[in-house]
Each structure stands twice: as structure tokens, then as C-alpha cells.
Amino acid sequence: MGQVKLMKGNEAFAEAVIRAGCDAYFGYPITPQSEVLEYLAAQEPHKRTGMVLLQAESEVAAINMVYGAAGTGKRALTSSSSPGISLKQEGISYMVGAELPCLILNVMRGGPGLGTIGPSQADYFQATKGGGHGDYKVIVLAPSSVQEMADFAGLGFELAFKYRNPVLILSDGAIGQMMEKVELSEQQPRTTSFDQSWVTTGKSPDRERNIITSLNLDPSKMELHNRKLQAKFAGMQENEVRYERIDCDDAEYLIVAYGSCARICQKTVKLARQKGIKVGLLRPITLFPYPTKIIQEMTGKIKGILTVELSAGQMVEDVRLAADGKVKVAFYGRMGGTTPAPNEVLGVLEQQFLNS
């Protein structure tokens, strides 16, 4: 068993990236994720593992520093919150185009604009539908506990390098700020060998020169590159879907929620079952690839789905696509940094499916 600590989500993530053998962090302060950079600075990771830590002049610079480091085969990451993640979108698009692996943490806050510092899930579309320009996807992991904030650091890098594609951890202000017990994994060594088939560490006589670029002025070649990327995204959809089912076996109604919202709805399930209403919870862990198949399978067995989000309704579109009109999909959301109470969600569920 690894070391057990009581930590904030942001701190647990920061500690976990050091332990995952990360090579470099580049970031810029923004609430509610500044503890990541602060924790790393206090830890002096250059002394612990040799990890590079640099506070950049902007989120734009930070993601491009990640690009440079990733282009040399290093395990690099950045973290930010919603407005800062918007600034990074150009860099993320370039990294997908140039097939560079990296880890990005978004501790979401309420928007649009400067919005608020409270928790939100209103960046779902941005995270799962591309975010920047061009046809692309990043793998999106949605932690719902401090433990998962820590666990997804290692998993995120593993998936990023498996597909040579950015991986985004889509957290929120509640998960980032709350304290919970967390079991930390052992220190992993930093990588010392790099895949010379693509990294830019200097052209040695025994190999061809390597180029990191997303540019191809020949449209037919650019289309081929796009097809290659799309095949990669299809592979992610085939192999990387992750979700959790709670009390779903005998469920007549299904709540679909992720991240901090899933934690709230877990309590709703308990309250419902105390009243004799058979409710289950499906918690998508990967938001791209989305657990579409499991929702399709469950659709035949249930009477209704309630999607709950800290947004005006974004993930609900993917739930409705999966349900394909075969069952009623209702939505309940709170916005702008506010969160629903478990009995508030239960009230909506009863009103939508039982009082009619």
C-alpha cells in the first residue's frame, strides 16, 4: 500500500505528477488551480527528481513550452482553469496536429468570460468536441475524487504516450479544492530513453533528422494526415472508454453525471433508494471517448435518464445521442459556480419521471 495522506485535489495531482516521473511542468497562476504550481514550487521537484518547473508569462507561452519539451520526448504538462484553458487551445490543436503527447489539467470554473471561481462543468463542449481549430480530439479524463486526481496523473501520461496525443484531465473547482484521503503511488523513475523515430533531440549520424510540425501545404497529404489522426481517435473510442456504474443492476431510472456532480448524485441514489425508487448512477470517467455503448445497452432496461451537470446542458447531448429517442432523457443543471443538493436532484427526478 502506498503512502496515505489527507490532501487537496490540486495538491494530490501535483504530488502525483512528480511521482509519475514527469519531466517538466509549465504553468501560469489562475484560481482555482494555483495550488498545483504552488505545491510544485514548494516541493522543489528539480531536487527531488530533476523535474523542470517554470512559471510562464502566460497560458499561451506555457502550452508552447510544453510543445517544445514534448517534441523532445519528455513527459511535460500544464494546468490551468477555464479562461486559461481557452488561451491554450491554439497550442493543443498544434500538439494534436504534430502528434505530441502531453498532459493538461483543467480545474473548471464558472464562465463565460472571467465568470466566477466556483466549480463548473461548462467546458464540456470545449474539452470533448475539439476546443481549438481543426478536426481533432483529446482523451478527456474526469476525476470525481482526490484519489482520481492523483491516479489520473500517471494514467494520463500513459495514454498520452500510447497515442502520441494530448490528454486532458477535466476537473472542477470542487474536486481541486476539496480535501480527502488519498493513497499515493511509489515514485516512478523519469524516462531516460526516447523514441528516436520521432523526437527532436539532435540528429545523430545513425538516424534521419526528425521534424515536429503540423504543417502540410499539399492538401492531399494533409487529408491523409487527417485520416491517420481520425483512425487514432477511432482507436481511442474502441479501447479507452472508462466509466463507473453504481446501483445500476436493478435500476429503473438512471442518473448520468461526471466529476463532482457524480459525487452529489451518488447521494441522490441513496436517498432515492431509501424511498424505494430504484435509481442507478452511470459516471463517465472518460468524456472522450464517451461511454455511448453502455448507455445504449442500458436504454432498453430503464424507464428514464436524468443527466445532471454544472452547466446549462452540454454532456446531455451525448446522452441523448446514445439514447437515440428510445427513452426520455431529462436534464438538470446548475450554473455559475453553484452546485445542486442531492435532494434537489431527487426532486427533479421525481417530478420528471414519477409525478406525471
Added chain:
Amino acid sequence: MENQSVSTDEIVREENLVYKKTSLMTSKALSYCPGCGHGVVHRIIAEVIDEMGIQADTIGVAPVGCSVLAYEFLDIDMQQAAHGRAPAVATGIKRCWPDKFVFTYQGDGDLAAIGTAETIHACNRGENITIIFINNGIYGMTGGQMAPTTLPGMRSSTTPYGRDIALMGNPLKITEVVATLPGTYFVARHSVHTPLNARKTKKAMRMAFENQKLKKGLSFIEIVSNCNSGWKMTPTQANKWMEDNMFPYYPMGDIKVNGEMVKKKEEPKA
């Protein structure tokens, strides 16, 4: 005919060879316009890397602009950066590989407009990299629009009646700006439009790469260049125009050497 049996090797004898292809230039034909300075600067970079024997330890960063395809011509590992972000990309590389040689190659729009923040902060942090800045006073690749370095009154496709400084501001002397920052160790401005100037540029380039070993800060070389296509001139006219108009505004020479500002020669008193 008699000379049909003579091979190229016999015609080009080693003792007669005064100019040959640099070994670190690829065989790809340059995409630059005839008369443009990019090719000469590429050659100088390739020669310096070759002469220092650092090909296996050098990573270049290409910008957005005419030189976006620099990686097709230089036989070294390179990364292509988003517009203006080359100094941030280079920072990411150099921080992870402090003993490698890392340089950026950027135009005026890339370095002094959209990438001003990245330029200033990489210089201010004293990243041990080399920034090569090609200043031709215009956006070349996109078709000759006004750049941050476009001279007052100078015509471009977005200043068809000349740059009006009351409306569009003054040309930015970013090289003088970065020279004031403690993080820069060597700052110079040169050109490559004559053999003499090209030799001076090469000397500065060698120093800029050698400086990376010292780890004392950033080396920054501006090369004032023509853009005969964008300026709508012949190469000869463009070089003359550059000497007459660009050089007075962007004077040649060292600005900062070994971390110390170079004192300007006092104007002779009347």
C-alpha cells in the same frame, strides 16, 4: 563533341572550388524568392553548426512566415512553432536539455508583433538560446502587409498610402528593447546583402552559438533583410532601398556584447 566525356568532378576540381553546397543544407530547392536573404542566413546557420560539429546536439525552431519551411532546408532536428511562440517552444526544449544548442528563426511579424510577450520574457529570463530575427519590415508570406517594423511612410498592402504613424504607431526597435534586459548576453544587428556583411553575420552567429556553452543568457541577432517581392522592387533596387531607408532606422553593429551595452561613438562636434 570532345567535352562530352569530361565528368563534373573533372570540371569542378577541388583546387578550383571557391563555393560549394554546405553539407548541412538539404538538397531541397529553397522556396524563397530570388534575391531574398533567407537562403544566405540558412547557409550561415548550417555552416556554423557544421564547423562547431554540433549537428547531433542542435534543435532549431521554425516560425510561421516565409521561413516556416526552414526545416526542409536545414539538415537538423527542428520543431515548427505556432505564430510567435518560437521562444516559448525553445524554452521548453532548452529547459529539458540544458546542454543542447537551441535556436529560433523568426520574422518581424512573428517576433515583434504576435510573439512580443514570448520574445521579451524569454530574453528577460536569460534563456540560454539563440534568437535569429529576420527583419524585412513586412509580412512576406501573407502578401506584403504592414509589420511592426514597417518604416514610417512605407507602403504595404495594408498601408497602401504609406504607414501613418499617427494612426498605426512607430516601427518597433525590438532589438534595442531586448538589449536593455539583463537576461540578454549578446545582441547585434547585421545584414547579409553583401559578402562583407554576410561574413560579419557569420562571425556574430558563431559567437551566438558559442555563447550557449557559457550559460550566461540569451544571444539575439537581428538581420535586416530585403523583401523584394513584398516591396515590389527588383533585388538590386531592394538592396539599395534597404541601405538608404532601413539601415538609418535599424543601424548595423553590436548593441550588447558579453552582457555589456556597447557604447556609441560620440558624434563629432560641429
